[in-house]
Amino acid sequence: MQLFVNDLTVMDFSYLCPQRGMVGESWIVDVILDGSLNEESMVLDFSKVKKRLKALIDEYVDHKLLIPAEHAYTRIERDEQNERVQVDFLRPDERSIHLNCPPEAYAFIYANEVSMASVQEYLKQIIKTHLPENVQGLTLSLREEKIDGPYYHYTHGLKKHDGNCQRIAHGHRSKVVVFADGQQSVRWEDYWAKRWCDIYIGSREDLVTADKLIMQPDISGDEHYLFAYESSQGIFELAIPKCESDLVDTDSTVECLAQFMADEQKRLAPGNSFKVFAFEGVGKGAIAGA
Numbered sequence: 221m222q223l224f225v226n227d228l229t230v231m232d233f234s235y236l237c238p239q240r241g242m243v244g245e246s247w248i249v250d251v252i253l254d255g256s257l258n259e260e261s262m263v264l265d266f267s268k269v270k271k272r273l274k275a276l277i278d279e280y281v282d283h284k285l286l287i288p289a290e291h292a293y294t295r296i297e298r299d300e301q302n303e304r305v306q307v308d309f310l311r312p313d314e315r316s317i318h319l320n321c322p323p324e325a326y327a328f329i330y331a332n333e334v335s336m337a338s339v340q341e342y343l344k345q346i347i348k349t350h351l352p353e354n355v356q357g358l359t360l361s362l363r364e365e366k367i368d369g370p371y372y373h374y375t376h377g378l379k380k381h382d383g384n385c386q387r388i389a390h391g392h393r394s395k396v397v398v399f400a401d402g403q404q405s406v407r408w409e410d411y412w413a414k415r416w417c418d419i420y421i422g423s424r425e426d427l428v429t430a431d432k433l434i435m436q437p438d439i440s441g442d443e444h445y446l447f448a449y450e451s452s453q454g455i456f457e458l459a460i461p462k463c464e465s466d467l468v469d470t471d472s473t474v475e476c477l478a479q480f481m482a483d484e485q486k487r488l489a490p491g492n493s494f495k496v497f498a499f500e501g502v503g504k505g506a507i508a509g510a
């Protein structure tokens with residue numbers, strides 16, 4: 221007998237990619253369980269499927285940075301004593317990425333790349349060990365939201381958030397809808413999709429100088445932004461290429477980003493009025509005008 225649950229959850233996370241850098245993603249999870257019927261004549265109660273599997277996915281992937289642990293660019297250094305992990309992703313041409321964070325900030329995918337297939341396998345191995353005996357098989361499918369129109373992938377961290385959004389590198393794949401003088405404007409939507417294609421959005425107030433960091437990455441020149449802050453889960457540090465980042469004067473909540481976009485459009489085209497629908501992952505977001 222097979223049992224299916226579609227749209228079990230959305231995983232919002234980021235990953236390191238040799239070509240694209242830091243990529244924000246939102247993947248929808250569907251599952252199929254194979255098993256015999258239990259004493260309740262069920263493969264597994266839907267409420268248990270939803271709660272248990274979502275809890276595992278939240279614990280192991282959601283709001284984390286996924287590291288392709290077997291890629292040649294990846295270096296991982298664990299400081300067990302201080303409960304910190306440093307990751308150096310040594311891309312060429314001064315596009316290296318460096319982090320020093322509490323261990324919960326990362327998920328290590330033992331593969332050459334972070335892909336739907338490798339994350340699927342990683343999660344399958346974890347979830348399998350948490351299923352009751354009558355459930356013998358698990359199929360996990362990951363998919364992107366179908367988006368008609370422009371979208372972008374961004375990564376950020378919300379240092380004031382009391383949950384996992386405080387992690388400095390988690391992200392989303394987000395649709396954007398813009399109205400200029402009451403008409404939908406694909407031109408402006410394309411503008412943001414291009415500007416924020418694979419972007420790290422940092423708050424200006426989190427910028428630090430190298431002497432303020434615990435990590436001492438081997439970075440030459442002035443090609444990187446350095447960000448650091450302390451939240452309830454610990455100290456988070458990130459060095460990321462400036463050319464793959466954008467700075468805002470506020471926090472990077474979706475409310476602030478929607479307002480940033482509307483204000484930026486007004487600055488570039490003062491004669492028009494704007495309304496921006498900025499999504500944060502799938503099915504939610506903020507609306508701002510200028």
Ligand SMILES: Nc1nc2c(c(=O)[nH]1)N=C([C@H](O)[C@H](O)COP(=O)(O)OP(=O)(O)OP(=O)(O)O)CN2
Nearest residue numbers: 229230232282283378385390472473474475500501
């Ligand atoms: N009003 C706002 N609330 C939250 C914001 C925000 O910008 N404005 N941002 C976040 C985080 O960035 C987070 O990544 C949002 O992800 P989400 O998946 O919604 O968080 P949850 O884990 O709580 O939801 P699940 O559906 O359980 O995954 C948080 N809030």
